[in-house]
Amino acid sequence: xxxxxxxxxxxxxxxxxxxxxxxxxxxxxxxxxxxxxxxxxxxxxxxxxxxxxxxxxxxxxxxxxxxxxxxxxxxxxxxxxxxxxxxxxxxxxxxxxxxxxxxxxxxxxxxxxxxxxxxxxxxxxxxxxxxxxxxxxxxxxxxxxxxxxxxxxxxxxxxxxxxxxxxxxxxxxxxxxxxxxxxxxxxxxx
Amino acid sequence: xxxxxxxxxxxxxxxxxxxxxxxxxxxxxxxxxxxxxxxxxxxxxxxxxxxxxxxxxxxxxxxxxxxxxxxxxxxxxxxxxxxxxxxxxxxxxxxxxxxxxxxxxxxxxxxxxxxxxxxxxxxxxxxxxxxxxxxxxxxxxxxxxxxxxxxxxxxxxxxxxxxxxxxxxxxxxxxxxxxxxxxxxxxxxx
Numbered sequence: 001x002x003x004x005x006x007x008x009x010x011x012x013x014x015x016x017x018x019x020x021x022x023x024x025x026x027x028x029x030x031x032x033x034x035x036x037x038x039x040x041x042x043x044x045x046x047x048x049x050x051x052x053x054x055x056x057x058x059x060x061x062x063x064x065x066x067x068x069x070x071x072x073x074x075x076x077x078x079x080x081x082x083x084x085x086x087x088x089x090x091x092x093x094x095x096x097x098x099x100x101x102x103x104x105x106x107x108x109x110x111x112x113x114x115x116x117x118x119x120x121x122x123x124x125x126x127x128x129x130x131x132x133x134x135x136x137x138x139x140x141x142x143x144x145x146x147x148x149x150x151x152x153x154x155x156x157x158x159x160x161x162x163x164x165x166x167x168x169x170x171x172x173x174x175x176x177x178x179x180x181x182x183x184x185x186x187x188x189x190x
Numbered sequence: 191x192x193x194x195x196x197x198x199x200x201x202x203x204x205x206x207x208x209x210x211x212x213x214x215x216x217x218x219x220x221x222x223x224x225x226x227x228x229x230x231x232x233x234x235x236x237x238x239x240x241x242x243x244x245x246x247x248x249x250x251x252x253x254x255x256x257x258x259x260x261x262x263x264x265x266x267x268x269x270x271x272x273x274x275x276x277x278x279x280x281x282x283x284x285x286x287x288x289x290x291x292x293x294x295x296x297x298x299x300x301x302x303x304x305x306x307x308x309x310x311x312x313x314x315x316x317x318x319x320x321x322x323x324x325x326x327x328x329x330x331x332x333x334x335x336x337x338x339x340x341x342x343x344x345x346x347x348x349x350x351x352x353x354x355x356x357x358x359x360x361x362x363x364x365x366x367x368x369x370x371x372x373x374x375x376x377x378x379x380x
Contacts, residue, residue: 023375027223031361037222040229043260046256066237066238067230162365168363169223170361170362174216175352
Protein backbone atom coordinates (compact mmCIF):
# COMPACT_ATOMS: atom_id res chain seq x y z
CA UNK A 1 0.00 0.00 0.00
CA UNK A 2 1.07 3.50 -0.66
CA UNK A 3 2.33 5.62 2.18
CA UNK A 4 2.54 9.24 1.38
CA UNK A 5 5.78 10.98 1.53
CA UNK A 6 6.61 7.59 2.53
CA UNK A 7 4.88 6.30 -0.49
CA UNK A 8 8.07 7.06 -2.33
CA UNK A 9 10.00 3.83 -2.43
CA UNK A 10 11.80 3.97 0.90
CA UNK A 11 14.99 2.30 2.05
CA UNK A 12 12.96 -0.75 3.07
CA UNK A 13 11.34 -1.25 -0.28
CA UNK A 14 14.39 -0.84 -2.42
CA UNK A 15 16.15 -3.84 -3.89
CA UNK A 16 19.39 -4.06 -5.80
CA UNK A 17 22.52 -1.98 -5.47
CA UNK A 18 21.98 1.61 -4.37
CA UNK A 19 24.39 4.48 -4.46
CA UNK A 20 25.13 6.48 -1.33
CA UNK A 21 25.89 10.06 -2.26
CA UNK A 22 25.20 13.67 -1.55
CA UNK A 23 22.18 14.92 -3.45
CA UNK A 24 21.57 18.08 -5.41
CA UNK A 25 17.96 18.96 -4.70
CA UNK A 26 15.98 21.66 -6.48
CA UNK A 27 12.67 23.03 -5.20
CA UNK A 28 11.12 25.14 -7.90
CA UNK A 29 7.70 26.22 -9.25
CA UNK A 30 5.35 29.11 -8.55
CA UNK A 31 3.80 27.74 -5.38
CA UNK A 32 4.56 28.04 -1.70
CA UNK A 33 6.77 25.60 0.10
CA UNK A 34 10.06 25.82 -1.76
CA UNK A 35 12.01 27.50 1.02
CA UNK A 36 9.79 25.94 3.66
CA UNK A 37 10.54 22.42 2.49
CA UNK A 38 14.26 23.23 2.38
CA UNK A 39 13.97 24.46 5.94
CA UNK A 40 12.20 21.23 6.85
CA UNK A 41 15.12 19.27 5.43
CA UNK A 42 17.60 21.43 7.35
CA UNK A 43 15.63 20.84 10.51
CA UNK A 44 15.46 17.10 9.91
CA UNK A 45 19.17 16.92 9.14
CA UNK A 46 19.92 18.96 12.25
CA UNK A 47 17.89 16.37 14.14
CA UNK A 48 20.47 13.85 13.02
CA UNK A 49 23.31 16.13 14.16
CA UNK A 50 24.31 17.02 10.62
CA UNK A 51 26.07 20.34 10.20
CA UNK A 52 23.72 22.56 8.20
CA UNK A 53 23.63 26.13 6.87
CA UNK A 54 21.21 28.29 4.89
CA UNK A 55 22.66 30.85 2.49
CA UNK A 56 19.97 33.26 1.36
CA UNK A 57 19.96 35.17 -1.90
CA UNK A 58 17.03 37.29 -0.79
CA UNK A 59 17.53 39.81 1.94
CA UNK A 60 14.30 39.71 3.87
CA UNK A 61 12.94 43.06 4.94
CA UNK A 62 12.76 42.12 8.58
CA UNK A 63 15.04 40.10 10.81
CA UNK A 64 12.00 38.72 12.57
CA UNK A 65 11.02 36.00 10.16
CA UNK A 66 10.01 32.85 11.98
CA UNK A 67 12.66 30.76 10.29
CA UNK A 68 15.41 33.12 11.33
CA UNK A 69 14.19 33.07 14.90
CA UNK A 70 13.89 29.30 14.82
CA UNK A 71 17.33 28.87 13.28
CA UNK A 72 18.80 31.17 15.89
CA UNK A 73 17.10 29.24 18.70
CA UNK A 74 18.75 25.98 17.64
CA UNK A 75 22.02 27.51 16.53
CA UNK A 76 21.67 26.91 12.80
CA UNK A 77 23.58 29.40 10.75
CA UNK A 78 21.81 31.57 8.16
CA UNK A 79 23.70 34.04 5.99
CA UNK A 80 21.83 36.56 3.91
CA UNK A 81 23.13 38.35 0.87
CA UNK A 82 24.31 41.99 1.07
CA UNK A 83 22.87 44.42 3.55
CA UNK A 84 19.80 46.37 2.62
CA UNK A 85 19.39 44.53 -0.63
CA UNK A 86 15.89 44.00 -1.94
CA UNK A 87 14.59 42.49 -5.15
CA UNK A 88 12.81 45.73 -5.89
CA UNK A 89 16.09 47.53 -5.85
CA UNK A 90 16.16 49.87 -8.85
CA UNK A 91 19.87 49.40 -9.20
CA UNK A 92 20.08 46.06 -10.96
CA UNK A 93 23.82 46.33 -11.52
CA UNK A 94 24.36 46.60 -7.81
CA UNK A 95 22.01 43.69 -7.26
CA UNK A 96 23.93 41.55 -9.70
CA UNK A 97 27.19 42.49 -7.99
CA UNK A 98 25.81 41.60 -4.58
CA UNK A 99 24.58 38.26 -5.85
CA UNK A 100 27.96 37.49 -7.38
CA UNK A 101 29.78 38.46 -4.19
CA UNK A 102 27.46 36.24 -2.15
CA UNK A 103 28.05 33.39 -4.59
CA UNK A 104 31.81 33.73 -4.03
CA UNK A 105 31.18 33.22 -0.31
CA UNK A 106 28.91 30.27 -1.05
CA UNK A 107 31.59 28.63 -3.14
CA UNK A 108 33.97 28.79 -0.20
CA UNK A 109 31.37 27.35 2.15
CA UNK A 110 30.76 24.49 -0.29
CA UNK A 111 34.46 23.80 -0.84
CA UNK A 112 35.43 23.67 2.85
CA UNK A 113 33.33 20.56 3.39
CA UNK A 114 32.39 21.86 6.83
CA UNK A 115 28.69 21.37 6.17
CA UNK A 116 26.66 18.25 5.44
CA UNK A 117 23.67 20.13 4.09
CA UNK A 118 23.77 23.54 2.41
CA UNK A 119 20.68 25.44 1.31
CA UNK A 120 21.15 28.04 -1.43
CA UNK A 121 17.87 29.82 -0.91
CA UNK A 122 16.35 31.70 -3.87
CA UNK A 123 19.52 30.98 -5.78
CA UNK A 124 17.65 30.29 -9.03
CA UNK A 125 17.06 34.01 -9.56
CA UNK A 126 20.66 35.15 -10.08
CA UNK A 127 21.04 32.27 -12.54
CA UNK A 128 17.73 33.05 -14.22
CA UNK A 129 18.74 36.69 -14.66
CA UNK A 130 22.10 35.70 -16.08
CA UNK A 131 24.17 37.17 -13.27
CA UNK A 132 25.74 33.85 -12.37
CA UNK A 133 26.41 31.31 -15.14
CA UNK A 134 24.63 28.00 -14.63
CA UNK A 135 27.65 26.17 -16.06
CA UNK A 136 29.82 27.59 -13.29
CA UNK A 137 27.30 26.54 -10.65
CA UNK A 138 27.22 22.99 -12.02
CA UNK A 139 31.04 22.88 -12.04
CA UNK A 140 31.11 23.91 -8.39
CA UNK A 141 28.48 21.30 -7.54
CA UNK A 142 30.42 18.61 -9.41
CA UNK A 143 33.55 19.40 -7.42
CA UNK A 144 31.88 19.59 -4.03
CA UNK A 145 32.61 17.09 -1.22
CA UNK A 146 31.07 13.77 -2.19
CA UNK A 147 28.58 13.33 0.63
CA UNK A 148 27.46 16.97 0.80
CA UNK A 149 23.81 17.69 0.05
CA UNK A 150 22.94 20.98 -1.65
CA UNK A 151 19.39 22.28 -1.87
CA UNK A 152 18.59 25.10 -4.29
CA UNK A 153 15.25 26.91 -4.12
CA UNK A 154 13.42 29.46 -6.23
CA UNK A 155 11.26 29.87 -9.31
CA UNK A 156 12.55 29.48 -12.85
CA UNK A 157 15.21 26.85 -12.15
CA UNK A 158 17.39 26.73 -15.28
CA UNK A 159 16.93 23.58 -17.35
CA UNK A 160 20.65 22.70 -17.17
CA UNK A 161 20.44 22.73 -13.38
CA UNK A 162 17.33 20.53 -13.47
CA UNK A 163 19.14 18.13 -15.77
CA UNK A 164 22.09 17.97 -13.39
CA UNK A 165 20.12 17.72 -10.13
CA UNK A 166 19.23 14.43 -8.45
CA UNK A 167 15.84 15.40 -7.05
CA UNK A 168 13.64 18.12 -8.49
CA UNK A 169 10.24 19.04 -7.15
CA UNK A 170 7.90 21.61 -8.56
CA UNK A 171 5.60 23.34 -6.09
CA UNK A 172 2.47 24.65 -7.77
CA UNK A 173 -0.26 26.88 -6.43
CA UNK A 174 -3.64 25.22 -6.47
CA UNK A 175 -5.27 27.83 -4.26
CA UNK A 176 -3.87 30.84 -2.51
CA UNK A 177 -5.43 32.83 0.33
CA UNK A 178 -4.15 36.18 -0.96
CA UNK A 179 -6.64 35.74 -3.76
CA UNK A 180 -9.37 35.76 -1.14
CA UNK A 181 -8.28 38.76 0.88
CA UNK A 182 -6.57 36.88 3.68
CA UNK A 183 -3.33 38.30 5.05
CA UNK A 184 -0.05 36.41 5.14
CA UNK A 185 0.02 34.93 8.64
CA UNK A 186 3.09 35.31 10.87
CA UNK A 187 4.64 32.00 11.86
CA UNK A 188 2.99 30.28 8.92
CA UNK A 189 4.17 32.08 5.83
CA UNK A 190 7.05 34.10 7.21
CA UNK B 191 8.52 44.71 -0.68
CA UNK B 192 8.20 41.20 -1.77
CA UNK B 193 10.61 38.68 -0.40
CA UNK B 194 11.14 35.40 -2.04
CA UNK B 195 8.88 32.62 -1.06
CA UNK B 196 8.37 35.74 -0.36
CA UNK B 197 8.10 36.44 -4.04
CA UNK B 198 4.43 35.65 -3.38
CA UNK B 199 2.60 38.89 -2.68
CA UNK B 200 3.61 39.55 0.91
CA UNK B 201 1.94 41.51 3.67
CA UNK B 202 3.73 44.66 2.62
CA UNK B 203 2.63 44.53 -0.99
CA UNK B 204 -1.04 43.96 -0.31
CA UNK B 205 -3.51 46.81 -0.37
CA UNK B 206 -7.08 46.91 0.84
CA UNK B 207 -8.66 45.22 3.85
CA UNK B 208 -7.13 41.90 4.84
CA UNK B 209 -8.54 39.23 7.06
CA UNK B 210 -6.54 37.85 9.96
CA UNK B 211 -7.46 34.23 10.50
CA UNK B 212 -6.21 30.73 11.01
CA UNK B 213 -5.51 28.98 7.75
CA UNK B 214 -6.33 25.53 6.50
CA UNK B 215 -3.35 24.52 4.41
CA UNK B 216 -3.18 21.44 2.19
CA UNK B 217 0.08 20.05 0.77
CA UNK B 218 -0.77 17.44 -1.81
CA UNK B 219 0.56 15.94 -5.07
CA UNK B 220 2.84 13.04 -5.91
CA UNK B 221 6.13 14.78 -5.20
CA UNK B 222 8.41 15.10 -2.21
CA UNK B 223 8.10 17.96 0.21
CA UNK B 224 4.56 17.68 1.49
CA UNK B 225 5.48 16.59 5.00
CA UNK B 226 8.81 18.39 4.81
CA UNK B 227 7.17 21.73 4.07
CA UNK B 228 4.68 21.17 6.89
CA UNK B 229 7.63 20.51 9.17
CA UNK B 230 9.25 23.70 7.94
CA UNK B 231 6.12 25.63 8.90
CA UNK B 232 6.06 23.98 12.32
CA UNK B 233 9.68 24.91 12.81
CA UNK B 234 9.09 28.50 11.70
CA UNK B 235 6.02 28.81 13.94
CA UNK B 236 7.98 27.34 16.83
CA UNK B 237 10.57 30.04 16.14
CA UNK B 238 7.83 32.56 16.95
CA UNK B 239 6.98 30.68 20.14
CA UNK B 240 3.75 29.31 18.74
CA UNK B 241 2.51 26.09 20.30
CA UNK B 242 2.73 23.42 17.62
CA UNK B 243 2.06 19.69 17.24
CA UNK B 244 2.35 17.07 14.50
CA UNK B 245 -0.23 14.28 14.42
CA UNK B 246 0.88 11.53 12.08
CA UNK B 247 -1.40 9.16 10.24
CA UNK B 248 1.51 7.04 9.11
CA UNK B 249 3.37 5.01 11.61
CA UNK B 250 6.90 5.11 10.33
CA UNK B 251 8.79 1.89 10.54
CA UNK B 252 11.61 3.38 12.57
CA UNK B 253 11.64 5.84 15.43
CA UNK B 254 14.89 7.31 14.18
CA UNK B 255 13.53 9.58 11.51
CA UNK B 256 15.33 12.90 11.47
CA UNK B 257 12.16 14.90 12.02
CA UNK B 258 11.31 12.93 15.13
CA UNK B 259 14.79 13.47 16.50
CA UNK B 260 14.66 17.15 15.65
CA UNK B 261 11.20 17.58 17.14
CA UNK B 262 12.34 15.82 20.28
CA UNK B 263 15.42 18.04 20.53
CA UNK B 264 13.32 21.20 20.56
CA UNK B 265 10.41 19.76 22.52
CA UNK B 266 7.83 19.74 19.75
CA UNK B 267 5.21 17.08 20.24
CA UNK B 268 4.62 14.40 17.59
CA UNK B 269 1.94 11.77 17.98
CA UNK B 270 1.81 8.83 15.63
CA UNK B 271 -1.19 6.70 14.92
CA UNK B 272 -1.54 3.27 16.59
CA UNK B 273 1.47 1.25 17.58
CA UNK B 274 3.01 -1.10 15.10
CA UNK B 275 0.77 0.14 12.35
CA UNK B 276 2.16 0.38 8.87
CA UNK B 277 0.53 1.08 5.55
CA UNK B 278 1.73 -2.32 4.50
CA UNK B 279 -0.65 -3.87 6.99
CA UNK B 280 -2.72 -6.57 5.32
CA UNK B 281 -5.58 -5.98 7.70
CA UNK B 282 -7.35 -3.00 6.20
CA UNK B 283 -10.25 -3.13 8.66
CA UNK B 284 -7.84 -2.75 11.51
CA UNK B 285 -6.08 0.06 9.67
CA UNK B 286 -9.35 1.90 9.19
CA UNK B 287 -10.19 1.46 12.87
CA UNK B 288 -6.78 2.79 13.93
CA UNK B 289 -7.17 5.79 11.65
CA UNK B 290 -10.60 6.55 13.05
CA UNK B 291 -9.36 6.22 16.63
CA UNK B 292 -6.46 8.57 15.88
CA UNK B 293 -8.88 11.04 14.28
CA UNK B 294 -10.93 11.06 17.50
CA UNK B 295 -7.77 12.09 19.36
CA UNK B 296 -7.04 14.73 16.74
CA UNK B 297 -10.51 16.21 17.11
CA UNK B 298 -9.86 16.68 20.82
CA UNK B 299 -6.48 18.28 20.17
CA UNK B 300 -8.11 20.67 17.69
CA UNK B 301 -11.03 21.52 19.98
CA UNK B 302 -8.91 22.30 23.06
CA UNK B 303 -7.36 25.31 21.36
CA UNK B 304 -4.08 24.50 23.09
CA UNK B 305 -2.16 24.62 19.82
CA UNK B 306 -1.59 27.44 17.34
CA UNK B 307 -0.48 25.16 14.53
CA UNK B 308 -1.55 21.54 14.06
CA UNK B 309 -0.19 19.29 11.32
CA UNK B 310 -2.36 16.33 10.33
CA UNK B 311 0.33 14.43 8.48
CA UNK B 312 -0.73 11.99 5.73
CA UNK B 313 -4.32 12.63 6.76
CA UNK B 314 -5.57 12.65 3.17
CA UNK B 315 -5.31 8.86 2.96
CA UNK B 316 -8.00 7.92 5.49
CA UNK B 317 -10.29 10.38 3.71
CA UNK B 318 -9.29 9.11 0.29
CA UNK B 319 -10.02 5.54 1.32
CA UNK B 320 -13.39 6.50 2.76
CA UNK B 321 -12.52 5.65 6.35
CA UNK B 322 -13.13 9.18 7.60
CA UNK B 323 -15.84 11.28 5.90
CA UNK B 324 -14.51 14.51 4.38
CA UNK B 325 -17.71 16.31 5.43
CA UNK B 326 -16.97 15.50 9.07
CA UNK B 327 -13.41 16.77 8.72
CA UNK B 328 -14.66 20.03 7.23
CA UNK B 329 -17.20 20.42 10.04
CA UNK B 330 -14.43 19.97 12.63
CA UNK B 331 -12.26 22.50 10.80
CA UNK B 332 -15.15 24.99 10.62
CA UNK B 333 -15.67 24.75 14.37
CA UNK B 334 -12.03 24.98 15.34
CA UNK B 335 -10.57 27.94 17.30
CA UNK B 336 -10.53 30.94 14.99
CA UNK B 337 -6.81 31.66 14.91
CA UNK B 338 -5.69 28.03 14.75
CA UNK B 339 -3.78 26.93 11.65
CA UNK B 340 -4.22 23.37 10.42
CA UNK B 341 -1.94 21.79 7.83
CA UNK B 342 -3.02 18.58 6.10
CA UNK B 343 -0.55 16.59 4.01
CA UNK B 344 -0.76 13.63 1.67
CA UNK B 345 -1.58 12.58 -1.87
CA UNK B 346 -5.09 12.49 -3.25
CA UNK B 347 -6.52 15.38 -1.22
CA UNK B 348 -10.32 15.14 -1.64
CA UNK B 349 -11.78 17.90 -3.81
CA UNK B 350 -14.17 19.06 -1.07
CA UNK B 351 -11.22 19.61 1.22
CA UNK B 352 -9.37 21.54 -1.49
CA UNK B 353 -12.47 23.67 -2.00
CA UNK B 354 -12.67 24.42 1.70
CA UNK B 355 -8.94 25.04 2.30
CA UNK B 356 -7.32 28.49 2.22
CA UNK B 357 -3.97 27.50 0.75
CA UNK B 358 -3.38 24.46 -1.41
CA UNK B 359 -0.06 23.52 -2.93
CA UNK B 360 0.63 20.61 -5.18
CA UNK B 361 4.12 19.12 -5.02
CA UNK B 362 5.03 17.35 -8.25
CA UNK B 363 8.00 15.16 -9.05
CA UNK B 364 10.11 16.54 -11.85
CA UNK B 365 13.00 14.19 -11.21
CA UNK B 366 13.58 11.61 -8.55
CA UNK B 367 16.88 9.98 -7.57
CA UNK B 368 15.27 6.57 -6.92
CA UNK B 369 14.82 6.36 -10.63
CA UNK B 370 18.56 6.55 -10.96
CA UNK B 371 19.57 4.01 -8.37
CA UNK B 372 20.41 6.41 -5.58
CA UNK B 373 19.36 5.46 -2.05
CA UNK B 374 17.13 7.57 0.16
CA UNK B 375 19.58 9.61 2.21
CA UNK B 376 19.27 9.81 6.00
CA UNK B 377 18.74 13.35 7.26
CA UNK B 378 17.50 14.46 3.87
CA UNK B 379 14.53 12.30 3.05
CA UNK B 380 13.82 10.73 6.44
